[in-house]
Amino acid sequence: MKQYRAHLLVCAGTGCVSCGAFKIKAALEQEVKKRNLQDEIQVVATGCNGFCERGPIVLVQPDGIFYQLLQVEDVPHLVEEHLLKGRPVKKLMYVPPAEKQPVPKMKDIEFFKHQRLIVLRNRGRIDPEKIEEYIAFDGYEALAKALSEMTPQAVIDEILFSGLRGRGGAGFPTGKKWAAAAKEKRSPKYLICNGDEGDPGAFMDRSVLEADPHAVLEGMIIGAKAVGASKGFVYIRHEYPLALKRMEIAIAQARESGLLGQDILGTGFDFDLEIVQGAGAFVSGEESALIASVEGRIAMPRQRPPYPAQRGLWGQPTVINNVETWATVPNIIRRGADWFQGLGTETSKGTKIFALVGKIANTGLVEVPMGISLREIVYGIGGGIPDKRDFKAVQIGGPSGGCLPAKLLDLPVDYESLTAAGAMMGSGGMIVMDDKTCMVDIAKYFLNFLQDESCGKCVSCREGTQRMYEIVKAITEGKGKESDLALLEELAQITKDASMCGLGQTAGNPVLTTLRYFRHEYEAHILDKRCPAGVCKSLIRYVVLAEKCTGCQSCKKACPNDCIKGTLKDIHLIDQSKCIKCGACKEACKFEAIEEQRDEAIQII
Amino acid sequence: MDTDKTRTQSIIDKHQGLQKNLIAILLDVQECFNYLPPDALRHVAKALDMPLIDILGVATFYRAFSLKPRGKHTCLVCLGTACHVRGGPKILEELERKLAIPAGETTKDGQFTLETVACLGCCAIGPVVVVDGEYHGHATIRKIGPILEKYQKPAAS
Structure with missing residues (x-):
């Protein structure tokens, strides 16, 4: 392999690409060539770096210098100063808010300092379109171990013991799912990777698929061996063209390298994968709906049990896991369940990726150990609220989640604590809101989303979300009545109790948590005809x-x-x-x- | 007409004419014709040996599909939660005013189709407007006019 004296790692996640990352990459390549440095310096497009707020981003290795908010015009100067004269360019470095001195190195920046990268360990350092780079960082080592040194049962036991829980939202123990499917005698068995990331404000799955697609593949091949599956499907939203492209490349490379298809690594094990494109339906993220969608039908959930592990795709035993879950698996097999056990809390092990967005200084993607407090995420990593405004709430768990107020900032982030507070882990969207955000308007926003996305199968969800939306909408227009609040609570509870799938069962959460923590805002709208945040137009x-x-x-x-x-x-x-x-x-x-x-x-x- | 038929057929062939690939077939048909023409849907139904109602069910269930012809340019406004709290709805209203159509419709001259999306995942640059795949981040009410002009001009000249 060719040796270079420096690597310019250009972040090419969707966030940076939409700010012109590919233009920066082209300019860098041109400039490097112009100065005849192409044999010394390599320009690489990597997956999402996480610090989307500061895109386009370039990381210079091995120096570890972090350049941000780059413009094409900055490129000649950057190449000349840093790469020819060896003088890092201060004015292109990150300056923390309220400070004057730039922080040159990535590892010293607050945003990166407090993170613990396991699933995202390869982000921003490898070219996701090259399997060799994944392999160079211990890629497919876990697969070799699982295929040659471990029995399927030993793999399942390892995952069970690690305490890994589904990262898609509900937090079901992954090992239990696998064990249930492995127990089934019928074949063929199938695997599905759920990449139908529908929560608005959540993009961790997309980022994993874009930054490290081979990690997902490796996890799936290990899972296939463990449960005895012969075929797998990777379901990706059609809104994620870059993720689709990178996954296609990864699958082709894995096939070429003998890691997919017949007789994997010469062990006699056969497994292959196919990509399925979603067509835009929030409810298809629910596992039974996802199965229907892979079969080419309307994504309508069905009653469970039987669970997919017993009767899934085309009636066969099927294991469905989320992108992040699959990408965690190789790490556990490679480093051992004991190591994974040591991270996180009693009931929530490992790390979790969150999309930190909204009214926050450092928008981006962060991976943190379970059990970290909301305050550490919002203020430590996120850098707090911009424009000197006050924190009001953080919305966790997508439309099914809830809004948590400032008094809960010290809450540890784990499955149980979040659920007890009325929110949920969900897929990990964290939307920060300041005092200019109206909580009644937020409830209206989620209800509108849910009533639109409800598949219509259960009356309670179809009608419940619509009626709640109408009531909350009337409140934001100053037409609310005092009796509305009790009615909303009743409706939310019934929608929760009487609906079949996760969408309906959690549809009341946005209303219930805003009512629980921000009742005074509803009252201001209803009694005083006033919107304290200054958002609701009619008021x-x-x-x-x-x-x-x-x-x-x-x-x-x-x-x-x-x-x-x-x-x-x-x-x-x-x-x-x-x-x-x-x-x-x-x-x-x-x-x-x-x-x-x-x-x-x-x-x- | 014949060419439309062969184009549809080649899409069906690409997906082995399998019922399980219906969604993929419809996505490709839509990409080919910019919407789902009734004739193409009938053709797909026949080729896959499925009732037309089932094809129509899928075509109307998923958000990606449109049964109406779409404009030359597609203008997509992100209404994800992050864009919402940063003022996405105001951007949509401005576009609705400027184009004189509600979201989901196409302008009379067939130039623009205005659509919304629940999240594009580039929350750092919200509110976001995407025209023909080109991202316009940190959108403000005042930026909307110039953005639209950029796409209108080549058509006028």
Whole structure:
């Protein structure tokens, strides 16, 4: 293999790609060539680095220097200074908020410092489209061990003992699932990788598939050996084109290397994989619905038991695990269940990946040991709330999860604690909200999502989510009644109790947790006709603050409805009867002279 | 018409004419025609030996499919939770006003189809608008006009 003196690792996850990472990569390659450095320096596109907020990102190895927010124009300077003259470029480095000095090395940056990378161990360091690079970092070592040194039962025992639980949300012990499928005598048996990541604000599965597809494959081949499956399916959303592409490449490479197909590694074991594309339905993330979707049918869940391990794909025993779960498996086999046991809490072992998004300084993907507190994630890694605003809530677990308030910031993140607080682990989306976020509006948002995505099979879910949505919508419009809150609680409980699948059983969570922790906001909407966060359109009005207005006319030009009056250098006035509350004027004003008024009840004149 | 038929048939052949590949077939048909034309659906039903109602069931259940012809440009607004808290709905409203259509519809001149998506997973640059696969991050109400103009211009010239 060719030796290079430096590697430029360009993050090519979806976040950075959408900020122009491939343009940066092309510019780097061009510049390196121009200076005749192509034999000394290699430019590599890696999977998602995690620190999406700062994209496009380039990591220079072996120095470990982290460059961020790159523009194509920065590239010539960067190559000349760092790679020719050996002077790292300070102005392209990360400067922590409220500090002046840049932090040159990736390992010293707070965002990376507190993470524990196991599933994401290869992120940002290997080219996911090259199997050799995966193998160079101990890839497929666990597979060789499982195939040549362990019996299928020993593999299952190892996974059972490790305490690994499903990372897709419900947290069912993975080993138990495998043992149940292994016990079945019928064949063929199937494996499915659930990559139908539908939770808005969650993208860890996509990131794993993009950054380290071979880890998922290796986990699946090990699982296949353990349960005796001959065929597997990797289900990926069609909204994830990059993940689909990288998985296709990985499967082809694994086949070529004799790691998939007939007689794997010469052990006489046959197993092959196929990719199935999702077509956009949130409910297809539920395992029985996913099976229906792989079979080419409408993704409608069915009653369980029988569980997929007994009767799954085409009625055959099937093991379904989430992307992150499969990618954890090789690590456990390679390093041993004892090692995995030592991470996390009593009931939740190992690490979990979270997508830290919303009103947070460091948006990105983080992998942390189970049991870490919310505060450490939000403030330690996430860097707190931007624009000096106050933390209000963190929403965990997607539409089925819940909103947890500031007083629960010290809650340890594990399956049991989150469920007890009314939220759930879910797939690991963590949406941070500040004081400008209205919790009633958030409940409305999730209910709208759920009533849209409910497959319609159970009356309780189909009607329940719709009725709850209508009630909450009326509340945000100032048409709520005092009796609505009790009615909402009742509806949420019935939807929970009477629905068949996970979607319906958790559909009440967004309402129940916001009511539990933020009841006062509902009351403000209903009793005072006031939206404390200044979000709900019907309950606010935009006004010009006379003392700040300079009469620059920016707002007047921005207004799509022509309802702002005022001549140059005169204080402007918004005609409330014509205002459609689009917010364009507030966005256009450079002097913060436009505000959502919400302190008093708005009288509809 | 014949060419449409052969195009549909070659897609079906690519997926071995198997019923289990129905979703993949429909995704490819949609990519080929930009929507699911009724004739193509009938063709698929016959070729897979399935009732048309089952094909239609799948075509209407999944969000990715459209039974109506779509515009030249597809404008996708992310309404994921992260984009929502950062003002995604205001961006959608501005697009609805500028294009004079509600989400899910196509402009009369066939230029734009406005769609929403539950999450694109690039939350760091939210709110996000994607036009023809090109990402426009940190969207603001004021940026919408120039973004649309960029795609309108080549058509006008």
